[in-house]
Amino acid sequence: MVDTIRNVLIPVENGYDTVDVQVVDNAIAAISPGCDATNSAIDGKNKLLLPGFVNAHTHSSEMWQRGIMSVFPLELWLAELYDFAPLDIEKVYLSALGTAVETLLSGGTTVVDHLVLIPGKELETIASAVRAYKEVGIRAFVAPLIQDESLSAGIPSGESEQIHEPYFRSTQATLEIISEAVKQFHRPDEGMYIATAPTGIQLCSDALFTGCIELSEKYDLCRHSHLLETKAQEKLAQEKYGCSAVEHLKRIGYLSDRTSLAHCVHLTEADITILAETKSTVVHNPLSNLRLGSGIAPILKYRQAGINVTFGCDGASSNDSQDLLEAIKIGSILHNVTDSDYQHWITPRQAVEMASLGGAKALNMTSELGSLSVGKKADLVMYDLTSLSLLPRTDPIGLLVLGRPTNVVNSVWVNGKQIVADGKVKTIDVDNLRQELFNHSQWQTTRKSQTVAQIEAHYRTVMNLS
Structure with a gap:
């Protein structure tokens, strides 16, 4: 053709x-x-x-909670999300369709979906998202969001002793799910990819990270993770490792030119040097970082250090949108207030290159994507x-x-x-999608999370908010 x-x-x-x-x-x-x-x-x-942009970090199924999540920092926000986000396979499918359509209509041709898995139906969850992305026709990296530690382990202990419930699924069982997902769904020739994607140091053991490294190397997969999104995670890394999270991930071999890291708000100068040396990519999610009060990632510093930076919308209940052009705009001009030297500011052309070629680089695909080039x-x-x-x-x-x-x-x-x-999207009936999203939801206002009630006092203490 x-x-x-x-x-x-x-x-x-x-x-x-x-x-x-x-x-x-x-x-x-x-x-x-x-x-x-x-x-x-x-x-x-x-x-x-x-060239098409890359929505380099999102969580499609969060769409069902957008507009209603409380005004909380990440750790409490997650607790509320876990309490009110029971999913079924049909909702996973519909929200992946919605994420694909919104990404396409805001300039994106590729999406990296850090996909939340339904317990006990992990492979069915992945299959449902894959089905949606194939139907729409968008290029998709499905990165199943995995952990092997319980939610409370993501908050620093401070001076108190904390006992955490064991996670319901073993590390080995989790890695076997990802291995099987690769066999069933990783089809680069069809524009469908699986990536290894532990949620982050806050909820993952070293065994899970190293297992993901092995799978990445065995099957030539991209690696993805959250990294130092909040001050709490910075404190937690010191408790767990006695060093920064970046130093630890380098030590265990997770960082590489096929590794993309969402957020990276709280990095030291030494961390910046490590990311540059390992050729890892930072995925900038400015809207969720503002929405959750996580901070402003110093991406001008990262760019000056030679780190590849690209953009993500993040999930649709921490943003609460999948408008990639909006993320690119905010992610560019936000930094005019972080550095008084205007020669470091991001120009519109640089922003476009970050969103396209920078996104391709994050996915180890610069020979195939990211610029208007013959071939x-x-x-x-x-x-x-x-x-x-x-x-x-x-x-x-x-x-x-x-x-x-x-x-x-x-x-x-x-x-x-x-x-x-x-x-107009030609591959699916968007009017029908709108009706299905409407039918599977209802108007809501406020609600109370039991998990937030259980952990909020401890969180405020360790974060010096008491």
């Missing part, structure tokens, strides 16, 4: 060029004015073509520059990143297949 996008605007070093972009099968075959005529010509006039896979997004929120005409990328663009995605291709045309 051959598609030619005619007379479309693309960014070049000193501005923009109007070109034709030819897609043959799943790859970009030509970028030049006046490509040969094809059976399928698409009008790109007054439109901007960019790379055709994961492309075309924006309508006549949309009201992208007018009047100035700098197209500036308007896209610094504005508040709404309904601006005209077309999306993933692996050469057009899955969005004229602003």
